[in-house]
Amino acid sequence: MPRRTDIHSVLIIGTGPIVIGQACEFDYSGTQACKALREEGLRVVLANSNPATIMTDPEMADATYIEPITVPVLSKIIEAEKPDALLPTLGGQTGLNIAMQLAENGTLERHGVLMIGADREAIRKAEDRKLFKLSMEAIGLEVPRSGLAHSLEEARETARRIGFPLVIRPSFTLGGTGGGIVPSVDRFDEMASRGLSASMISEILVEESIAGWKEFELEVMRDTADNVVVVCSIENFDPMGIHTGDSITVAPAQTLTDREYQRMRDAAIACIREIGVETGGSNIQFAMHPGTGRMVVIEMNPRVSRSSALASKATGFPIARIAAKLAVGYTLDEIPNDITKDTPASFEPTIDYCVVKIPRFAFEKFPSADPTLTIQMKSVGEVMAIGRTFKEALQKGIRGLEIRRPGLSGSDGGVADQRLEELLNRPTADRLFQIYEAFQRGWSVDRVHRATSIDPWFLGNISEIVDFEATICEGNVRQAKQLGFSDQQIAARLGTPESAVRRLREAGGILPAYKLVDTCAAEFEARTPYYYSTYDAEDEARPSLRKKIMILGGGPNRIGQGIEFDYCCVHAAFALREIGYETIMVNSNPETVSTDYDISDKLYFEPLTREDVLNIVEREKPEGVIVQLGGQTPLTLAVGLEEAGVPIIGTSPDSIDRAEDRKRFAELVRTLGLRQPENGSAVEVKDALDIAHAIAYPVLVRPSYVLGGRAMEIVYDDSSLEHYMRRAVWASPERPVLIDRFIEDAIEVDVDMLSDGRTCVIGGIMEHIEEAGVHSGDAAMVLPPHTLPHWMIEEIRRYTRLLAMELHVVGLMNVQYAVKGKELYIIEVNPRASRTVPFVSKAIGVPLAKLAAKLMVGMTLAEVGFSQEVTPRHISVKESVLPFARFPGVDIILGPEMKSTGEVMGIDMDFGSAYCKSQLGALQNVPVSGTVFISVKDKDKTQQIVSVAHQLMHLGFSVASTSGTARFLRANGIEAEVVRRASEGAPNLLDLINAGRIQLIINSPSGKIPRQDEVSIRSIANARGVPVVTTMPGADAYAQGIRAFIRGELGVKPIQRYHVGSLLR
Amino acid sequence: MGGPLRDVGKAVLLLEDGTVFHGQSLGAEGEAFGEVVFNTSITGYQEVLTDPSYRGQIVTMTYPLIGNYGMVPGDSESRGAWLTGFAVREASALRSNWRSTTDLPAWLREQKVVGIQGIDTRALTRHLRINGSKHGVVSSADLDVGSLARRLEQAPRIVGRDLVGEVSCTAPYEWTEPAFGDAALPEARYRVVVIDCGVKYNILRRLVSSGCQVTVVPATTQASEILSLRPDGVVLSNGPGDPEPLSYAIKTTRSLIGKRPIFGICLGQQILGLALGGRTYKLKFGHHGGNHPVKDIATGRIAITTQNHGFNVDMDSIAHPGTRATHVNLYDGTTEGLENRDMEFFSVQYHPEASPGPHDASYLFSRFTDMMGARKGA
Ligand SMILES: Nc1ncnc2c1ncn2[C@@H]1O[C@H](COP(=O)(O)OP(=O)(O)O)[C@@H](O)[C@H]1O
Ligand SMILES: Nc1ncnc2c1ncn2[C@@H]1O[C@H](COP(=O)(O)OP(=O)(O)O)[C@@H](O)[C@H]1O
Ligand SMILES: [Mg+2]
């Protein structure tokens, strides 16, 4: 069937901010969908609040609404755009949920919008766990036994019927909060009660636990003619009981016989038909008992998912793109396979390599969070690696994770056997390394299997790696490489430097071969150059003689380095292609747009290590390599690559070093006559105290060479400083503890700037809403600055220009400042693209990263057409989104260590509206009436909080406070009701929050070590979805936002209309 | 242990055009000659190893990790291995599956299959795709390329050779086992005779599961003998090699056409094509795998199919009235099925019995029983 003719415009709803469980894979799928639909001449309307996405680039859709993803906002967009259809299956869970709500409240019908891909009925059947189970039973498929319960008694009853172990899953909670595995009756009451109270509707699913079974996923596509194909099978290395998002996963499935696999395939096909997903991709999860082959269906996602992105990258089959085409009426056989061109998409990819995905966690950021891996996802990113064997792919994956491991290596060698066994039993991010440790100790596969339930085949492969490692010598380097060992690992064994291993390899002709990912295991010729390395005989790389530039990506997402950097890399590829360069992308993150095979001319799916990058450089011999767009990962490779003769383009590695090296940077600041907070560095406690005394408390302490404010703390007195220094066991003369004067109550400012080496132009100046001390990645910010005086902005420009010229920046540079009264301090200079580049680009309508790439190949600012700073008339606010809901009990207070996973943009003509949109976009409830609870530390008892309270009272809120704050507010003419603290008995604040009687909380922490009751206020509020504001400027902004919201001033406007005529492409 | 860790002997794979691959020995020691073909199925190496259609061939699996689930009793497609050689990237001696009883390398030794592992199977596959399938030798006995090349030149080729004689049963027998997982069986309503040119067990299992009482006869059985068994229908099975030299089977088929409903599978379709006066030709590197899309021309439905053939029917050569093409391969447009409603026969070039591979085409077994049912009813 050709394309439907009744559809001319399609609305796509994106996911909004990156959160745990919904990351940039939905930018990848959404971007593919936009492109696929526009190719068909359809008008694409897009809604997504996340500015760091490629899909929200103005050229990706006809009308792009960077607006909050909420029902009222989407209704307005639908009213304005009147799209013919809504495609709900490509924007992750958020897009799907909103689409369902729009269908259920009649909006779609009222405006004649058709749901394509999957309709309401199908989505409900898949999403409602009870309906889903019924549907599966109807087609003869087994599901784990379960029952719903609404009270503890009912839950006990169900538990008796099913037996232990059990899993408990509360209905309607954020990301499965309050669920878990209950091993035995002992903990049942406690966990069931917790689940019941976590659920908004006091409902839990009590289900047979099948933890330890093998877990599998199939990615399935269906078209309107009812043709169904399975794109990829995935086997989880970590068995059931660990969320697939937190599991190491392997494609294709490794331990299923053909009979078992075909039975699963039949079940998947029956499932997609029964649920009724009309077209597109779905993900179906299965579990299989390892001893009996009993197979059960776990769940179906009636949309493209994280696993679809993985499956697309693992096979070369672009699931989202094809899903979009199917949704508008094509059948699979009418769509060509882009990779072979000559064969149709109506086939099942077959692969001739092994793919391993490894999750990346961020527990170090949340020391009080429970690091046990369970049925609720906790990872923040992932790496994918391709090899010809599982062993090779696993080791490549580990070194691609960037956790300072050159490959599979050990964990704590000191633990006793029994402890090790316990550790193996309780899965955490370190389990893989504990397994290594166990094999080092000579444990059998069987013993490790009993402790972990991981399939013996995987364990056996790991034990082979461990065994081989002990035998590594000069004579078996080729075999070592085939098993995925890095030069660094081999060097450690041989006791030589890494470079010696490289020379040894080169002398012996032991070089990687690059093979193609081609969907068909070489049965047909592949046209798309998508490569991975392996140590096999035949190299299929076809280096061209064109002018070419290599772009190094950012690797796995982590807190502090995410989608923003991928955005920049993608832009560089676009820009350089535009001016005639061949572009070569290197990255290892399967969730990204940059690893889509049609973004660059060539894609190397490889770990971002010196060894792997050098190998590609030697094969491709690019004219230049870009290291400043992928975040800190490629930047730290710069010096090493340059030493090896790699042509780094843009700002020179020496300049990078001058900005990154504390000593050299201090000197530079001094030469330029600029100002930096007083600072020093120390290894010993005594020196640290001396420095602190010299520069006066509070001081900011941190390790050298860290990212995202890792382990950074504000220290107010000697005893805290001593405490910090004693914990800093890693400190050494090469890696001292850095101590800065902490600039209190300062306004922080971020600046992004472009330079061609001779002149520079500011891209954007952003004023933070939270004061300095809240990491720039967690702070909300406003562009253009909304309170800074004009002369200060001039001063900021002057500083920035001086820095850029002195560092001979070519490309992008980011500077962070603290403004304290009339003084301007430089906090840091990042000689690279920053997290704010996409936000600024969208705010000013200039694609900074694209221009930066052109500057790096020698064009001037004049030539790229950017010679003047743009100061928009509209206001753009960037707000961060934090993962606290995933880590119950963790304090949500913001500090110098970055904790956010994502961001949103609010854009409007006045500050209040833009701020309000940013809050709505950040998935915050913005209350319009009710009670605001205010409790602030003494230092914050100022006119600012009084004015905030006044504003809120005018808007109809009543005010409640703890006694001290109430006294202060009353003295300033505000009627504040006194509420008891948790420690003061019931009924207290916590009860009020639980009862839904508090709508907004303004609570500033009272000191470095926050009081326990403050922590629980914030975490309970967080669990209940009550917004908490922890800074005074934030409170002020919030009050303005609420005012705009109440006045109903929030309109919607596509980004294209904010920049009419001014768009540089 | 598998792969590069095992301390095993060396082996070579030499192609007729002089291309050499050096690896390690797998399975039996010795040397084996055959046509080298690649199979793109990810799962199902056991079914491939036991498929009689691979007689005379050296098979390389494009999926690099082979042997992971060992060998499973009951999953074989015949009583043993028929191919001459086996080439893989990494053979796993580690096996993990609850039904498995032996590991792959041990089984290969026991079955006397000469294998090679540790070679760049993708390079081999690309070579075959670009240059066409090649005659070759895999050896772990003589590693001298020169002497192997001389013997390779003497070794028989696949074109023009009757391999069916080597794999067909020698006496008729009854088959009663149903397909995997089918507990409740329909009552046996049809008597079916299967002409065994190297039949895969799963064809027989599927027939039983579709309500047939199955008798398997040697490929040389004459039409009169078959008719004397009073069958409701006849199945022309799959089998190895070139159909042209199989004059006896072609003759039998010609005599059966119009007398009984006929269902041809793979080689069975080629025999049918020749019996109808058509021609067959050799494909450049054949179809061997489990992911080829085939379209049913009448319904437009696409089935993902299992394929294993090196020869094909040239549809243009068939002038037989009423006979038409029913299925087409969406990869390369080759004919995948033909039928003649009046004469009550149909056939497919692929494997509706799957095993290994997807079950999308199993509806063809019902089509066959329907055809027999219509005739019985009439
Ligand atoms: N009955 C069960 N017993 C043990 N583990 C389970 C069970 N059901 C699900 N899980 C585990 O929990 C994870 C998440 O469950 P799933 O239903 O897929 O929810 P989500 O929507 O979060 O993906 C699965 O990947 C699986 O490992
Ligand atoms: N001297 C200082 N005074 C006040 N706040 C500071 C100071 N130095 C850093 N900060 C705060 O800490 C955050 C992180 O510090 P920064 O040097 O930018 O580290 P990173 O490299 O992690 O971005 C900044 O965004 C700022 O809010
Ligand atoms: Mg799931």
Ligand SMILES: [Mg+2]
């Ligand atoms: Mg910073």
